[in-house]
Amino acid sequence: MRKIFIPLLLLLTISCGGKMIVAEKWENGKDKIVLRIDKGTKEKPEVYYMKSYYPNGNLYKEGLVKDTLEDGLWKTYYASGEIKSKGSYSLGKKVGDYAIYYRDGKTEQSGIYEGDSLVEAYLYDNHGKMMEVDSTTLWLSSGKPKWSDIQYALMHMECNMIFFDNYERGTKVCTCFLDVIQQKLTYEKYELMTDRQISQLMLFVGPEYQACIGK
Secondary structure, three states: OOEOOOOHHHHHHOOOOOOEEEEEEOOOOOEEEEEEEEEEOOOOEEEEEEEEEOOOOOEEEEEEEEOOEEEEEEEEEOOOOOEEEEEEEEOOEEEEEEEEEOOOOOEEEEEEEEOOEEEEEEEEOOOOOEOOOOOHHHHOOOOOOOOOHHHHHHHHHHHHHHOHHHHHHHHHHHHHHHHHHOOOOOHHHHHOOOHHHHHHHHHHOHHHHHHHHOO
């Protein structure tokens, strides 16, 4: 169960234009968190629909919050705009069907939650074939050319959002990790990976970039 907190001072100092509130902005001036308050006030929202955004302005995630807890359908998106996942909550607990997608729209995971417990789960490769053993790390090789600056920036942005609650540390971790990965994996293959696969890669190549994090 995860509670969602919105900085109160920001809510107090921003003019609300009806029931829509820009709660936070990125340093580049783009919206970071936008709320639609359905119950309560801007000073103390009780029920609200939240949208959070990447620094490039694309939607990162969206869903309803009741008493600081996720409720109803929530969706997340890749920085390039494609849907990444969707699943439902009941006051902070995962319930019902969920799905996680590759960037091209194919399903990477699907399953069912009951009372925040996973009761069914299925895993698929990027061709739609069900897998029993994940082969993510077998994609790695060496001597691959570096990605372009634009490719690197886009994947860095997505990686950074994994560390949403500690964005400064996320920047360092993602820089060290991607500097290693772009030498071992083509951008075209990395782009297809989901958060679960990227987490596996982080563990697998951890010894190669941990020293960088400490610098």
